[in-house]
Amino acid sequence: MLKWLIRLFLFGLFLALSGVAAVFVLYQQIKPELPDVSTLKDVRLETPMRIFSQDGELISQYGEQRRYPITVAQMPPMLIDAFLATEDDRFYEHPGIDPIGISRAAFVWLTTGEKRQGASTITQQVARNFFLSREKTIIRKVKEIFIALHIESLLSKDEILELYLNKIPLGHRSHGVGAAAQVYYGKEVGDLTLAETAMIAGLPKGPSIFNPISNPRRAAERRATVLGRMLDTGKISRSQYDEAMATPVAARYHGAEITLDAPYLAEMSHQFALAMFGKEAYTRGLSVYTTVQSDEQKAANTALVDGLLAYDLRHGYRGPAATLWQNSPWSLEQIEQHLEQQPSYWPLEPAVVTAVAERRATLIIKNRGEVQLGWDGIKWARRYISDKRQGNALRQAREALSPGDQIWVRPQGEQWMLAQLPEVNGALVALEPSSGAVTALVGGFNFTLNKFNRAQQAERQMGSNIKPFIYSAALDSGFTLASMINDAPINHWDAGSGNSWKPRNSPNVYDGPIRIREALARSKNVVSIRLLRDTGIPVAMQRLNAFGFDTANIPATESLALGSPSATPLQMVTGFAAFANGGARVTPFVVQRIEDAQGTVLYETTPSRVPVISKENAFLISQALNSAIQGGTSAGRRWTGTGWRAGRALQRQDIAGKTGTTNDSRDAWFSGFTPDRVATAWVGFDDFGRPLGRTAHNPNLGADQTAGGEFGGSTALPIWVNYMKVALKDYPEQTRPVPEHLVTATIDTGSGLLSHGEGMTEYFIEGTEPRRYGRPETQQQFGGTSITDELF
Template sequence: MLKWLSRLFLFGLFLVFCGVAAIFVVYQQLRPELPDVSTLRDVRLETPMRVFSQDGELISQYGEQRRNPIAIEQMPPQLIAAFLATEDARFYEHPGIDPIGITRAAVIWLTTGEKRQGASTITQQVARNFFLSREKTVIRKIKEIFLALHIESLLTKDEILELYLNKIPLGHRSHGVAAAAQVYYGKTLDQLTLAEMAMIAGLPQAPSVLNPIRSPQRAGERRALVLGRMLETGKISQAEYDQAMAEPVAARYHGAEITLNAPYLAEMAHQFALTLFGDEAYTRGLNIYTTVYADEQQAATQALVDGLLAYDLRHGYRGPVEQLWQGTPWGAERIRQHLDEQPGYWPLEPAVVTAVAERSATMVVKGKGERSLDWDGIKWARRYIADNRQGNAPRQAKDILASGDQIWVRPLGEGWMLAQLPDINGALVALEPHSGAVTALVGGFNFTLNKFNRAEQAERQMGSNIKPFIYSAALDNGFTLASMVNDAPINHWDAGSGNAWRPRNSPNVYDGPIRVREALARSKNVVSIRLLRDTGIPVAMQRLNDFGFNTARIPATESLALGSPSATPLEMATGYAAFANGGSKVTPFVVERIEDAHGQVLYQSKPVVTPIISPENAFLVTDALSSAIWGGSSSGRRWNGTGWRAGRALERKDIAGKTGTTNDSRDAWFSGFTPDRVATAWVGFDDFGRPLGRTAHNPNLGSEQVAGGEFGASTALPIWIDYMKVALKDFPERQRPVPEKLVTVNIDTGSGLRTDGRGLTEYFVEGSEPRRYGRAGGSQQFGGTSITDELF
């Protein structure tokens, strides 16, 4: 008996030896094919590219995979326990492989011929996820075992678990537990309930079919299994189990947790990163910090949206989106389902009218349920007839609305206001004038509706916004702010075409001899043409080129003095920045820096600043543009500048700016600045041939309404003002320093000649001041803070 036992023992040792030898042989055969697991020490998990504001608000996220790597110390213990209970209960005890699981997989393969995977450990899953495919073959399984053993010898258990929980795919493009928490629940890990943790822990087996968005029932069953195992292993109490089981299966898809709405700017930053890093930008975990601050960007978005909706409101109501019924009304559930399928475009929400009273209506608003639409939110809605014609003001709600109307509404105080998607569009862009950093940028009413970035891409006729550049050239070529130019009609016969060119002022009023300062402040068209003639078109073209405008696409004709050339709002703001900063051209930029996932700076912006005009020239143009805000007096009469609304609204004397309106009011502009901010607002239709039109007074609205023609001062300037109210709140009013080469002389406002201590004080480049004397006819000083506010 002992002899047979001895033989059996030796035979067992032989089999063990053969097994070890076989494993060694297989290992030697596979060793050249095994990857180097030491790379796990420096593994770079693929993370998306994120775009932030300067103050850390998330603007956008780009990349196929949603992942937010997080240290294991920051993961809730119950979340870790849920994964271990379900995926690998003996994780902290075994050496990286589970002999029982391997044996079970081998028996199934030998008895059934099925290449079905056994219960892999977490370490094996790490090996597979990082180095191997998911094919179910014996060779792949053997490789997985060798890699798992090697990983266990190289990394600690916590390091392995951290890699696993950050790498594992969990459905809906989420990779890792932090991404899954955001995708399914819109939460960070520390905000998850036990039931939500169990739901996420149940996903690794089959994330595409077990996730709670696609299959709530199967996800609930899987969650129950996870909670049951946690209870069995003592990780949770019976009370915790019961509470988690009672929680409903509720999840919905959450996109990236955007905290600042700036999609046009984000796309510019996105394209910049692609230029620098190519497709790697999507996987390197780049954090792009833009040049905007959240409060200014929010103000710019709100200002443009409000301005476009205000234009749309005064031009009339174009009717409902759709008439859903005319006979039998829909039931509440059908209305809700219909609204759930409709998009919303902030601040507009879709709604359905269910009943109409004399001066109110009842409606269902998407996601808000039944609401009342009161007369204050309806009374504006005259019927739209054409861009320059509106119907009669409504007297009761049924003049406008009917049951079954699908409409747009927007919040109005604590109530709602009837609205519509505007046909009009626009842009607003602002810069820090000394560096060129973009501080706010909005490229249209809504990025989802139309991704065309009008701030950067829309080349529109400049209108009177071009005049400061023409005047800048004139001031360097024999003219002063006191020079007299004849504001009289021009009738120029063109023998080649056989036509007369008769440019007109707007309004069509002429004042005869007028000072250059007043002509710019009041935007006199014929004076600009005369200045261009005397200065010379080549000189003016060179000046436009110096300011950054593409003169290759500008016709070298006298019409350029009236703004016939085209420019984008970003180019316009860049040009005006040179006046604001004392004479230097800046190169605008939207990316301040780019960091990798570890905070290492990969790119840092370096502002490009180039002197183009003298400080004296910049100051003189700026001071004349201050008169466009604050007005002035000449020969005993007072006048307003075209931008007077800005002075009244902002009540600070360091503002300068210029309105702009093109022929037939197809484009409306306002560009203005202080020493700290320069901004351009533009409004127009994407259809170049469609004018902005005009509106009649609406008797249902108050005295503050805008009526008449649409111009830069009435259409674009209010947008600029609303942005500047926020942008300038932290910048105290500043008096501009007067350059050393400027002198002041008292002049007669009627002739521009010197007076003997009376009259109006004007700035001159030293040596250009008038030598002749005239009579004293004025009493108001010009120049920055010296203008009184007696006009207002």
């Protein structure tokens, strides 16, 4: 008997040694094909590029895969317990492969012929996910085992688990538990409930089969399996199990958790990063920090949208977006199903009118249910006839609304207001004038509706926004703010064309000799033309080019002085920044820095400043543009500049700015600044040939409404003001320092010469101050106040 036992032992030993030898030979054969698993020590998980505001608010995310890597220390124990109980309950005990699990799976296979038992450990899954395909072959399985053993020799158990939980695909393009928690529940992993944790832990077996969004029934069954394993292994109590089992499947798709709406700026930043890093920008986990502050960007969003909706409101109601029924009303279920398919365009929500009374209407609003729309939200909606004509003021709601109308509404305090998608569009862009950092940028009413970035791409005629640059060239050609120019009609005969050019002021009023300060502040067109003539078109073109405007395609004609050249709002605000910062041309930028997934700074912007005009010139133009806000006096006559609304709204003395409106009011501009912020607002139709039109007074809207023509001072300036109210709140009013080569003199406002008595203090570059005194009769007093709104 002993002899047979010895023989059996020796035979078993022989088989074991043969098996070891066979494994060794097999290892030597496939060793050249095995990957270098030491790369796992420096693995870079593919993570999307994310765009942030300067203060850390998420603006956008770009990349095919969603992955938010987190450390084991950041993972709640409940999450780890759920995965280990389901995927590998002996993970911390085995050497990378689980002989017990392998034996169990092999036994089931040999006795039943079915592969019902999994035998891959978490380490083996890491080996497969990082280095192997998912083909089901013996050689792949052998490679997986060898790689798993090697991984265990290089990494700690926590490091392996961390790689696994950050790598595994979990459906809906989410990779890793951090992304899955966000995609399915909109939460951080630490905020997941037990039921939600078990749901995510059940996904590795089949992310599509057990997906809680697309297959909630199968997902609930898989969740029950995970909870049962956690109960069996003692990780949860019976009461916890029962509570989680009773929890409904409530997962739904959550996009990237955008906390700041700035899509036009995000796309500019996206293109910048793509140009710098190529396609790797989508996988390196880049964090792109932009230059905008969230509060200023929100203010810019609201200012532009409110300004465009206000324009649309005063031009009349164009009718419902659709008519759903006329005779046979829809059921509530039909209405809600229809609304669910309609988009929302902040702040507008789709709604359906179900009943109309004399001065109110009943609506069903998407995701809000039934709402009463009061008269205050309806009474504006007189009929739109054309951009220049509106119908009579409403007397009752049924003149605008009917049951079955699909309409748009917007919140108005605690109530709702009838609205419509505006056909007009616009842009707002602001900079820090000293550096060129963009502090806010909005390229249109809604990015989803139209991705064309008007702030960066819309080249529109400059109108009177060009005048400060023409005047800047004139100051360097011997003129001063006190120089007198004749504000008189021009009639220029062109023998070549046989036509007479008769540029006019707007309004069509002429004041005779006028100081340059007043002429710029009141936007006198004929004065700009006379200055251009005296300065010379080539000099003016050089000045525009120095400020960053492309002069290659600008006709060298006198219409230059009236703003016939085109520029984008971004070019415009960059030009005005030189007046705000003391004469330097800055290069605007939206990306402050770019970091990789580890927080290493890969790129940081170095602001660029190039002097283009003297500090004295910049100061003098700023002074004249300040008069456009604050007004002034000439020969005892009080006059008001074209930007007077900005001074009234902001109640500050350090604002300078310029309105601008092109021929037929196709473009309305306002550009203005303080030493801390410079911003440009533009309004116009994307159809360049469509004028902004005009409106008649609406008796239903009270005394503070805007009526008449659509000009820079009435259409674009309010947008600029509403942004600046927020942008300047932390910047106290300040007095601009006077450059050293400027002197002051008391001048007679009627002649621009030295004053014999009372007058105003004017600034001059040394050597240009007047030497003669004005005659006493030029100081006569005139009564009255002149308030103007310019067209051009």
